[in-house]
Amino acid sequence: MSIRSFTKEEQALxxxxxxxxxxxxxxxxxxxxFKKEFWKRYQTGQRPRQIVEELGYDxxxxxxxxxxxxxxxxxxxAQEGNFREGQHTSYAVSNxxxxxxxxxxxxxxxxxxxxxxxxxxxxxLKKILKPDKDIK
Numbered sequence: 001m002s003i004r005s006f007t008k009e010e011q012a013l014x015x016x017x018x019x020x021x022x023x024x025x026x027x028x029x030x031x032x033x034f035k036k037e038f039w040k041r042y043q044t045g046q047r048p049r050q051i052v053e054e055l056g057y058d059x060x061x062x063x064x065x066x067x068x069x070x071x072x073x074x075x076x077x078a079q080e081g082n083f084r085e086g087q088h089t090s091y092a093v094s095n096x097x098x099x100x101x102x103x104x105x106x107x108x109x110x111x112x113x114x115x116x117x118x119x120x121x122x123x124x125l126k127k128i129l130k131p132d133k134d135i136k
Contacts (some may be wrong), residue, residue, distance in 0.1 A: 029086035
């Protein structure tokens, strides 16, 4: 089963949901709050279709493939103990969210998240690039 593209109207509708982190013609990314709530409900035995519908999404619009992938991704992040905003684990240039398609609140949240990530990445790089004083 292939994943269908979202129309401009569907993208606009999906952006209105408080749990949408970002959306494009081919992808939708969810907030950490959505993932935590999805996982909590999933663990109580709720079915993924029911969960996404109760959290304000049209199951038919998302499609079975996306919801199945979402379920797998959330399970993996829960097992790692690290729910991540959106889909990407890296903020390489090619993975920047499309800020032009976001509301002001979503832009602010995405930029704060990116800044937080980049600060941690910088600290990590400082540590690994710091010359070891014991090596001569």
